[in-house]
Amino acid sequence: MAIIVNLDVMLAKRKMSLSELSERVGLTLANLSVLKTGKAKAIRFSTLNTICAVLNCQPGDILEYQQEHKV
């Protein structure tokens, strides 16, 4: 998919672990791991809202669009 999830970059910038984010956001570690590894098919606005609030960032800091290169 052309949407890249930069959650790990934001976590590194905020010096926060995934488990700490999981606790503060109220999502399971497994679900956050799915999101971090880019396996998620969709993200709810409510989830994005909570993550942005906890990490004090914009949705664009977590999600990025990259044009796919056709072979």
Place this chain on the structure above:
Amino acid sequence: MERNKLLTIALAVSNIFRVLIIVFITLFTFGIIHYQFNPDLYSKVELSGYNFRTAANLSTSFYTSAFEFTSAIGTKPASRGPIYVQDASNLSLIIFYLQHVIILAIWVLMLQQIARLIQSVKVLQTFRQNNSNVFRKIGRYCLLIFIMTGFRWMETENASYFGIYINYLPLMFMLGAFILAEIFDEGNKLYEAEQLTI
């Protein structure tokens, strides 16, 4: 009626039918083997028309429309009178037996798949890839039933009977099963997307 109760009844009925068909196959096989050793006992068993009949139409053993669509061929075409088991050639009798046993075996397999489907619905695992595969299998079994019921052949001393029969019902069920397989595929994709929505 509660949904689970209905499913349990459907499951029980499919299991009972499966057992009955297996018992019937066993009895049919036993009858065919017994006929080889004691043909006189089956001298009045009739194969023609709509029924297998025992002596003097007193009782009907089991229903078959196998020779409804046949026509007599050969050098001495016989009148469309009854065909008795003892008149039939061994080869045609074996083909008749295999044809019916294969159809019944396909029914057993189909009922097995239906039971699997009901069980998955009972545990709320309805829209899964397995169920889509189950419908595809049922569709293939319907096609096999269509093929196996598509011809009849019986050879006696005087004539040979052959007929081709287009049985539309299994074809319609096949179409329905394949459409349901596609619907369940879509359902499964939606389920997976829902599972991967964070």
